[in-house]
Amino acid sequence: MNEKPQITEHLNSYTLNAFIDGELSPAERQGAEQHLTTCHACTLRVLSATQLKAATARAGHRFAPPPEALRRLAAQLRSQSQLQTNPLTQTNPQPQTKTPARLYSIRPAAWAALAAAILLTISLLSWRQLHQTNTLAAELLDQHLATLSSAATPQVISSDRHTVKPWFQGRLPFSFNLPDTAVLPSDTILKGADLTYLNGQPAALLLFTIHKHEVSIFLIQRSTNSTLSTLSSTRAGFTIHTATTPDLRIVAVSDVNPADLDNLLAVLVQIQKPA
Known part of the structure; x- marks a missing residue:
């Protein structure tokens, strides 16, 4: 051989x-x-x-500024420069004071530095707002990719909701419902489940397939992490969509068609409602 x-x-x-x-x-x-x-x-x-x-x-x-913002800034700087070099063009000329001519030559540069500082401040504020969301999204994506490994074995391997749901009892500080197979969207199968953690908080990881695409569903208490509500995005070809119920936040991660992912999320949200 x-x-x-x-x-x-x-x-x-x-x-x-x-x-x-x-x-x-x-x-x-x-x-x-x-x-x-x-x-x-x-x-x-x-x-x-x-x-x-x-x-x-x-x-x-x-955080690159839009072209319109750069054009407006450039126009303002040119206008300011013209007024400073030719004070007679001002509509309401002010009494002239003895100011060194050198000061006029450096003011446009000072305006440019101020504009750059403002843009940097805006970027930093935006970064602070997005940093926590991006970190959590990366954590979710990493966990989903780990489930794609051939060596990854979920702690519960079953498509029976009556087997999967009871396994979490005593392992999570919350409970959730699972839909019957007949209620799931077409060509959607429950494969199993795992216990995981998001930002140090316990979460349920449900493993599905949709048209043979692997899907990771994370369920966590709604009160533990408000960042999950802003996660919906696309990262490295994978879709991350979120949904909420009064008690839970549900996050779905997969490379399947986003519409199919939303259909599964809708079923999971509906099944959490009291009968």
């Missing part, structure tokens, strides 16, 4: 980054791809590095 040799050495950082950036030769790329088919650890490293590169690229453009 001709068996393929097992690759035991992991990809080094140079090879991993060159693989992601498409900088390897065809032979090197083929070797890396062959390694990734058998090495779970390196596959996760590639996923993590790819996400980091994408997030870094997005962050570099996230």
